[in-house]
Amino acid sequence: MKNPLQFITVEPVLLMYMTATLMMTPVLQQTIYYKLCYQFNNASICDNLGDYKHVEYEVQEQASRWYLYITVCISAPAIFISFFVGPWSDRVGRRLPMCLPPVGGLLYALSFLVQSLDQFLLTIPVEWTLVGALAQGFLGGYTVIILTTYSYLADVTTEENRTRRMSILTAMLTISGTIGLGVGGVLVDNFGFFVVFAVCMGLHVINFIYIWARLGEKKRDENSQVTHTKVxxxxxxxxxxxxxxxxxxxxxxxxxxxxxxxxxxxxxxxxxxxxxxxxxxxxxxxxxxxxxxxxxxxxxxxxxxxxxxxxxxxxxxxxxxxxxxxxxxxxxxxxxxxxxxxxxxxxxxxxxxxxxxxxxxxxxxxxxxxxxxxxxxxxxxxxxxxxxxxxxxxxxxxxxxxxxxxxxxxxxxxxxxxxxxxxxxxxxxxxxxxxxPYAPKKVETTAAAPEIQLRERTASMRSVASG
Missing domain, CATH: 1.20.1250.20 (MFS general substrate transporter like domains)
Structure with missing residues (x-):
C-alpha cells in the first residue's frame, strides 16, 4: 500500500516559513510603534496616546516610514541574491540554497525577540531593527524560498502530476497567511511579543532540520557540480x-x-x-x-x-x-x-x-x-x-x-x-x-505509470541523500 507521506516534500517548508513570516509581520509593526513612542515621549503620553492625537499621528508616520525601510532592507538584497541562487541551485542542488531563508528568518526573529524584552525595548535604538532585516534579505528571504521550493518540486515531479503538486504548494501561501495572522494575534494578546518571536524562531529551526533531514536531491552531472560551484x-x-x-x-x-x-x-x-x-x-x-x-x-x-x-x-x-x-x-x-x-x-x-x-x-x-x-x-x-x-x-x-x-x-x-x-x-x-504544445500527453501505459515513475525517482533521491 502506498504511503501518502512519500508525496509530501517541500509543502511543509513553504508553509512553515510563510507562517512564521506572516505571524511576525503585525507584531514587529507594533514593536516598532511602541519603541518609537516610548523613546521620544514620556510614558504618560504613550499610555494614553488617544488623548494626544498630534503625537499619535507623528508616531504612526514614523512607524510607517521605518517599516518601509525594513521592507527595502529585506527585498532589495533578496532580489540581487536570487540572480545568483537560481542558477547556482540548478548546478549544486536545491537543498543548500533552500536552507538559507530559514537561517535568515531565525536571525530576523531573534533580533526582534531581543528588542521586545522590557529591559531592551527602550534602550536599543530603532535603527537596530534594520540589522535583522538585512540578515533576512542577504540570505534570500521570501524570494529564495519561493524559487527553491518550486524548483525542487519541478525536479521531483513528472509532467503528468506537476500541475497538481504545484497547485497544492501555491495553496500553502494563502493557508500560511490564515494560520500566521490568526495564531499571531492570539499569542500576542495572551502572552506578549516575546512568545510570538520565540515561536517564529522555533518554526525556522524545525524548518531547517526538516529540509536537511527529509529532502533528498536529484542526481546531477558530477562534472557540472565541480566546475560550476563558484558563484x-x-x-x-x-x-x-x-x-x-x-x-x-x-x-x-x-x-x-x-x-x-x-x-x-x-x-x-x-x-x-x-x-x-x-x-x-x-x-x-x-x-x-x-x-x-x-x-x-x-x-x-x-x-x-x-x-x-x-x-x-x-x-x-x-x-x-x-x-x-x-x-x-x-x-x-x-x-x-x-x-x-x-x-x-x-x-x-x-x-x-x-x-x-x-x-x-x-x-x-x-x-x-x-x-x-x-x-x-x-x-x-x-x-x-x-x-x-x-x-x-x-x-x-x-x-x-x-x-x-x-x-x-x-x-x-x-x-x-x-x-x-x-x-x-x-x-x-x-x-x-x-x-x-506543452499540454500534458496522455500516458499509453497503465494508470499507475506516473506514480511508479515518481516512486522510483523518490527512492533514487533518498539513496543519494543517504550516500
Whole structure:
C-alpha cells in the first residue's frame, strides 16, 4: 500500500516559513510603534496616546516610514541574491540554497525577540531593527524560498502530476497567511511579543532540520557540480538567458506571456490588500474591523481550498491553460463585483465569485516549468520570485495613488482596473492554449505509470541523500 507521506516534500517548508513570516509581520509593526513612542515621549503620553492625537499621528508616520525601510532592507538584497541562487541551485542542488531563508528568518526573529524584552525595548535604538532585516534579505528571504521550493518540486515531479503538486504548494501561501495572522494575534494578546518571536524562531529551526533531514536531491552531472560551484557574474547572464533564449514552438513568447500573467496576478492581489481596508471603511459599507478580518480570511482560504481539493481533480480532464483561463474569468468577475460593491453582502459574494482565483497562480507555475529545461528551473523561478517581490513596491505605488484620485467619482475604479488586467491575462492564456504544445500527453501505459515513475525517482533521491 502506498504511503501518502512519500508525496509530501517541500509543502511543509513553504508553509512553515510563510507562517512564521506572516505571524511576525503585525507584531514587529507594533514593536516598532511602541519603541518609537516610548523613546521620544514620556510614558504618560504613550499610555494614553488617544488623548494626544498630534503625537499619535507623528508616531504612526514614523512607524510607517521605518517599516518601509525594513521592507527595502529585506527585498532589495533578496532580489540581487536570487540572480545568483537560481542558477547556482540548478548546478549544486536545491537543498543548500533552500536552507538559507530559514537561517535568515531565525536571525530576523531573534533580533526582534531581543528588542521586545522590557529591559531592551527602550534602550536599543530603532535603527537596530534594520540589522535583522538585512540578515533576512542577504540570505534570500521570501524570494529564495519561493524559487527553491518550486524548483525542487519541478525536479521531483513528472509532467503528468506537476500541475497538481504545484497547485497544492501555491495553496500553502494563502493557508500560511490564515494560520500566521490568526495564531499571531492570539499569542500576542495572551502572552506578549516575546512568545510570538520565540515561536517564529522555533518554526525556522524545525524548518531547517526538516529540509536537511527529509529532502533528498536529484542526481546531477558530477562534472557540472565541480566546475560550476563558484558563484560569479555569469550566473546573472544565465538567469536572463531564460527569457531571451530562442525556444521551439514559440516557447520564448509563451514564457514571456506567462511571466506577464503571473505579474498581473501578484500585482492585483497585492493591490487589494493595499486599498481594501480604506474601501470597506467608507460610509456606504462601513465594515467593522472584525468582519473585515473574517472577510479577508475567507477571501484567502476559499481559493486555497479550491486549489488543494478541486484543481487536482479537474486537471485530469482539462489542460493547464484551460484551468488558468477559468481562474482568470473568476478573477475578472470577483474584481468587477468588488468595484460596484455598496454593502457587506456584495463583498461577501466576491468570495464565492473569486473561488477559482488561485487557479491562475497555481497552474501557470507548472506550465512554465514544462517549457524550460531541467537545468533552467532555478533560473526561471528566480526571475518569477523577483517579479513577485517587485510587485509589492509597484502595487503600493499604483493603487495607493489611484484610489484617492478616483474616490470622489468612482471609489471602485482600482478594482475595475484589476478586472481589466485579468482580462488581458485571459487573452494571453487562451492564445497559449490554442498554440501551445506543452499540454500534458496522455500516458499509453497503465494508470499507475506516473506514480511508479515518481516512486522510483523518490527512492533514487533518498539513496543519494543517504550516500
Amino acid at each position: 560569479d557574474c555569469s550566473y546573472v547572464m544565465n538567469t536572463l538567458k531564460v527569457v531571451t533564449k530562442v525556444r521551439p514552438n514559440k516557447g520564448r513568447l509563451h514564457l514571456i506571456l506567462l511571466f506577464l500573467c503571473l505579474f498581473i496576478y501578484a500585482l492585483c492581489n497585492t493591490g487589494v490588500n493595499e486599498i481594501a481596508i480604506l474601501f470597506t471603511k467608507r460610509t456606504e459599507i462601513d465594515m467593522s474591523n472584525s468582519n473585515y478580518g473574517y472577510w479577508q480570511a475567507a477571501r484567502n482560504l476559499v481559493p486555497a481550498l479550491f486549489l488543494m481539493l478541486l484543481l487536482p481533480i479537474l486537471s485530469r480532464w482539462f489542460s493547464d491553460t484551460t484551468l488558468a483561463a477559468i481562474g482568470a474569468v473568476s478573477s475578472v468577475g470577483m474584481f468587477e463585483l468588488m468595484a460596484f460593491s455598496v454593502n457587506e453582502a456584495m463583498l461577501w459574494a466576491t468570495v464565492a465569485v473569486g473561488a477559482f482565483n488561485g487557479f491562475l497562480n497555481g497552474v501557470l507555475h507548472g506550465t512554465m516549468s514544462k517549457i524550460v529545461s531541467d537545468d533552467e528551473q532555478g533560473s526561471m523561478f528566480s526571475i518569477l520570485s523577483m517579479l513577485e517581490t517587485v510587485t509589492v513596491v509597484v502595487s503600493a505605488f499604483i493603487f495607493n495613488n489611484i484610489y484617492p484620485v478616483t474616490l470622489p467619482t468612482f471609489a471602485g475604479f482600482p478594482f475595475m482596473l484589476m478586472a481589466i488586467m485579468f482580462m488581458v491575462s485571459l487573452i494571453f492564456v487562451v492564445w497559449i492554449e490554442l498554440s501551445s
